[in-house]
Amino acid sequence: MNGTSLLTAPCYRTVLAMLVVAGLLAGCAPAESGRVQGYVEGEFVYIASPLAGKLMSLAVQRGAQVHADQLLFSLESTAETALRNTAERRVQQARDTLEDLNKGKRPSEIASIAAQLEQAKAALQFSEPEFDRMEKLLKSKATSKQEYDQARATRDQDRQRVTQLEADLSTAKLGARPDQIAAAKDDIRALEASLAKAEWDASQKDQTALEAGLVFDTLFREGEWVAAGRPVVILLPPRNIKVRAFVPQTEIATLHQGDAVRVTVDGVAQPFNGKISYISPRAEYTPPVIYSQESRNKLVFMIEIVFEPDIAAKLHPGQPVDVSWKPVGK
Numbered sequence: 001m002n003g004t005s006l007l008t009a010p011c012y013r014t015v016l017a018m019l020v021v022a023g024l025l026a027g028c029a030p031a032e033s034g035r036v037q038g039y040v041e042g043e044f045v046y047i048a049s050p051l052a053g054k055l056m057s058l059a060v061q062r063g064a065q066v067h068a069d070q071l072l073f074s075l076e077s078t079a080e081t082a083l084r085n086t087a088e089r090r091v092q093q094a095r096d097t098l099e100d101l102n103k104g105k106r107p108s109e110i111a112s113i114a115a116q117l118e119q120a121k122a123a124l125q126f127s128e129p130e131f132d133r134m135e136k137l138l139k140s141k142a143t144s145k146q147e148y149d150q151a152r153a154t155r156d157q158d159r160q161r162v163t164q165l166e167a168d169l170s171t172a173k174l175g176a177r178p179d180q181i182a183a184a185k186d187d188i189r190a191l192e193a194s195l196a197k198a199e200w201d202a203s204q205k206d207q208t209a210l211e212a213g214l215v216f217d218t219l220f221r222e223g224e225w226v227a228a229g230r231p232v233v234i235l236l237p238p239r240n241i242k243v244r245a246f247v248p249q250t251e252i253a254t255l256h257q258g259d260a261v262r263v264t265v266d267g268v269a270q271p272f273n274g275k276i277s278y279i280s281p282r283a284e285y286t287p288p289v290i291y292s293q294e295s296r297n298k299l300v301f302m303i304e305i306v307f308e309p310d311i312a313a314k315l316h317p318g319q320p321v322d323v324s325w326k327p328v329g330k
Contacts, residue, residue, distance in 0.1 A: 035324040038245030038263075038305075042317035044216055045240065046231035049075055049204050055220050060233060064215045069208050072233045075226060077205035084202045087195040094191050098184040110172050117165035124158035131155040213237035214313075236317070238309035243274065245323040246284060249299035255279060255325065261305055264322040265315070271324075272311050278304040 053075030060072055134151040137143035216234040220226055243263055262271040280302040
């Protein structure tokens with residue numbers, strides 16, 4: 001071998017030892033103050049229907065951006081729609097019954113009672129003078145006691161008949177009794193509750209996005225059976241994207257909830273501005289027993305950082321980042 005192009009064995013071992021020592025020294029060097037490494041974390045929203053059914057339509061695809069109230073998927077709803085329509089008809093029938101009870105009898109029935117009342121009044125107009133005449137004849141002994149009693153009975157019957165028909169006419173105009181109307185109203189409320197349940201069941205077969213976000217994944221294909229409560233679409237709203245980092249215990253006291261921090265991402269020149277939303281009250285990676293300054297320096301505390309939605313949308317779960325803040329006194 002050419003001695004000018006390769007190191008001799010003793011020289012090679014010397015250089016290798018120097019590199020190892022340098023690496024160890026670099027690994028033992030303290031991290032830069034006010035700067036730690038972290039990663040992007042996403043809290044996913046699993047969209048499911050509380051009812052089972054065949055997946056009829058999947059309106060979104062993985063990786064798509066959706067807006068609030070946008071349709072995500074639809075399940076078969078034939079049975080739920082039929083139950084809703086039936087409930088609507090029952091409510092309408094109950095309302096018609098209540099309206100009929102409030103109206104009272106039909107106009108033709110009221111007219112018939114009124115006609116009978118006029119007949120009774122006409123008969124009373126004849127029986128009253130006849131009774132007066134028989135009373136005078138009885139005093140002059142021109143008629144018998146039996147004929148007098150017969151005239152009085154006829155007059156009394158005609159009076160009672162008029163009173164009865166007047167009451168019947170008033171009742172016919174009033175409508176149903178109050179307890180019947182109250183019962184009809186209770187029936188309507190019960191049927192309206194059943195209708196509300198049927199409408200809710202039918203509406204749950206179509207699921208929409210509650211807020212804008214990224215379709216992280218879809219879990220079923222059209223035509224597949226989806227059990228009740230099984231997620232079909234996984235969403236990642238921007239507000240659910242955050243950064244997690246672990247701060248040494250020597251610096252955690254300098255940070256507070258709401259403090260501004262800068263997050264640097266590989267390949268992006270400008271850092272992202274965020275703020276601390278959470279500081280863990282517990283230490284992570286704690287040694288079993290703390291006896292010395294060296295073991296205490298191993299303690300770290302997790303912090304979480306949130307961003308404005310337009311900034312959070314540029315981050316991806318699992319992405320490594322650098323988190324920095326201005327140390328006290330700098």
